[in-house]
Amino acid sequence: GQNIDQPTEMTATEGAIVQINCTYQTSGFNGLFWYQQHAGEAPTFLSYNVLDGLEEKGRFSSFLSRSKGYSYLLLKELQMKDSASYLCAVKDDKIIFGKGTRLHILP
Amino acid sequence: GAVVSQHPSRVICKSGTSVKIECRSLDFQATTMFWYRQFPKQSLMLMATSNEGSKATYEQGVEKDKFLINHASLTLSTLTVTSAHPEDSSFYICSARDRGLHYGYTFGSGTRLTVV
Numbered sequence: 025g026q027n028i029d030q031p032t033e034m035t036a037t038e039g040a041i042v043q044i045n046c047t048y049q050t051s052g053f054n055g056l057f058w059y060q061q062h063a064g065e066a067p068t069f070l071s072y073n074v075l076d077g078l079e080e081k082g083r084f085s086s087f088l089s090r091s092k093g094y095s096y097l098l099l100k101e102l103q104m105k106d107s108a109s110y111l112c113a114v115k116d117d118k119i120i121f122g123k124g125t126r127l128h129i130l131p
Numbered sequence: 132g133a134v135v136s137q138h139p140s141r142v143i144c145k146s147g148t149s150v151k152i153e154c155r156s157l158d159f160q161a162t163t164m165f166w167y168r169q170f171p172k173q174s175l176m177l178m179a180t181s182n183e184g185s186k187a188t189y190e191q192g193v194e195k196d197k198f199l200i201n202h203a204s205l206t207l208s209t210l211t212v213t214s215a216h217p218e219d220s221s222f223y224i225c226s227a228r229d230r231g232l233h234y235g236y237t238f239g240s241g242t243r244l245t246v247v
Binding site: 057067068111126 | 176224
C-alpha cells in the first residue's frame with residue numbers, strides 16, 4: 025500500500041530555521057515533491073527530488089534518501105508569509121500526497 | 132511555463148443538481164490529467180486519473196457514476212459532480228502532466244464547490 029507520513033503541525037519563530045520531515049512507503053518511486061499551500065488556494069511547487077541528496081533553492085532546501093524512504097524540507101530565515109501547509113508527495117505513475125504539515129510562524 | 136486553467140474557481144449549487152468543472156492545459160498537450168479533492172484541513176486525495184480518448188481510472192472508494200470525467204481532447208478534461216449533495220462540498224483541483232517540465236506536473240487553481 026501507499027503511506028506517506030509527516031507531522032500534522034509545527035510552530036517556529038520568525039527568522040529561525042525549521043525542518044519538516046516526511047517518510048514514505050510506496051509501491052513505486054519516481055520522485056518526491058514538496059508543495060506549499062495557503063488556506064483556500066491550490067498548492068504551489070517548491071521542490072522535486074529524484075536522486076539522493078540535498079537540493080537548495082534560495083531559503084528552501086529539500087533532502088532525499090531513497091534507501092531510508094525519507095525526505096525533509098528545510099526552511100531558513102522564516103518569514104510570516106511562510107505560514108502555510110507543506111505537502112510531501114511521492115510520484116509513481118501518479119502523485120500521492122501526504123496529509124500535510126501546518127506550519128505556524130510566531131513573530 | 133506550463134499553465135493549467137481551471138474553471139469555475141467557485142460555485143454554489145443546490146442539492147440534487149449537477150456541476151461541471153473544467154481543466155484546460157493552455158500551452159501544452161496533456162494526455163493525462165488528475166483530479167483531486169481536498170476537505171478542510173486535510174490533504175489532497177486523488178480521485179481519478181483522466182486519460183485522453185479513454186475511460187478514466189478511479190481510485191478506490193470514488194463513485195464513477197457520481198463523478199463523471201471526460202477527457203475528449205489533449206487540452207481539456209472535465210469533472211461533473213452529478214446529483215450533488217452537501218457532503219460533496221469540497222475543494223477540487225486538477226493537475227496535468229507536461230512532459231516539457233522536468234518533474235512533469237502542474238496544478239490548476241482549484242474549484243471551491245459548495246452544495247446547499
